[in-house]
Amino acid sequence: QVQLVQSGGGLVQAGDSLGLACASSGDTFNSYSMGWFRRAPGKERELVSAISWNGRSLYYADSVKGRFTTSRDNAKNMVYLQMNMLKPEDTAVYYCAATRSEFALGSRQYPYWGQGTQVTVSS
Secondary structure, eight states: OEEEEEEEOEEEETTOOEEEEEEEEESOGGGOEEEEEEEOTTSOOEEEEEEOTTSOOEEEOTTTTTTEEEEEETTTTEEEEEEOSOOGGGOEEEEEEEESSSSOOSGGGOOEEOOOEEEEEEO
């Protein structure tokens, strides 16, 4: 098992940048692929980005391609989401999640979740 603790987030203006971090503890971090999800008010949770255990496989939702970057540092047991050119529609609670699956795009494949962090983008 892993425990995930998120940091970052907050209130920014449209066009600004913001970074999220997710620290893992417990089981061997490089045994897990990681995902970043978000849930906007009134909407279902959606996958924003995913990264394989070694960082070689990446996925981005179309809505964030070219603006968001996911990375990981296995030596530090950390995964990051750098968000640039933020838009009001990026406003949501963001979650990091971990899975032992090789590379997962479905939320049900992720058994371990961070506590969530609010990102609010004002226009």
